[in-house]
Amino acid sequence: MNALGNVNVVSAPVDGDDITIGELLEALGRHPSSPLTFRYEGRVLRKGYHVTEVKAGNFAGLDCGANPEAWTEIFVQLWDVDDAPDQMTARKFAAIIGKVADHLSLDRSARLTFEVSDGVQPMQLHRAAAPVMxxxxxxxxxxxxxxxxxxxxxxxAEQQAASACCGPASSQCCR
Structure with a gap:
């Protein structure tokens, strides 16, 4: 909380393994005509998958230490079906996100969560790793x-920073 009693907004992903929507779009922009494949639970989303919904939200809450938290998050819902003749390209995925951005304010540094379901199993929440060719x-x-x-x-994180800075490999403490 800041001096005015307001909740501090955290815009970076909570987990270092997450990528943001901005990072994803930047990576896809390097290979726009390439097919875009998502893998989850040891399998590949079928080539006819749909992006059925994109949501942007601002969230506020208290963590288990009663610390106020606030963040922005973008949810991309993927429907794992084989309903199209061609694999979605990076360009098409980016265009879908672009169309959403035309109507909603999308924070490119927002935490990115994928909701995935095959229409039978319940949706499951996933984080995304950096795309690879x-x-x-x-x-x-x-x-x-x-x-x-x-x-x-x-x-x-504080302990890791302190040990990296003041550990045996360091010639002096940085504090």
Whole structure:
């Protein structure tokens, strides 16, 4: 909380393994005509997958240490079906996000979450790793979004920073 009693807004992803929508779009822009493939749970989304919904939200809450938290998040819903003759390209995916951006304010640094379902199983929340080129296609690995304890995560980050700065490999402490 700041001096005025307002909640501090966190715009960067909470987890270092996450990418933002801006990072994803930047990577896709390097290979716009390449097919875009998503992998989750050890399998590939079928080539006819749909982007059924894109949502942008501002969230506020209290973590388990009663610390106020606020962040922006973009949800991209993927429907894992084989309903189209061609694989979606990076350009088409970016155009879908662009159309959403024409109507909603999309924070390019917002946390990015994928909601994935085959229409039978319940939707599951995933985070996305940085896209990689695999032969002629762009592949984005999705992994389940884990729960976390923000106070513990902050404490661990402080401990890692202190040990990197003042550890045995360092000639002097940086504090």
């Amino acid at each position: 695999d032969r002629e296609e762009i592949v984005v690995e999705l992994s389940p979004r884990p729960a976390s304890c923000k106070p513990r995560d902050r404490w661990l």
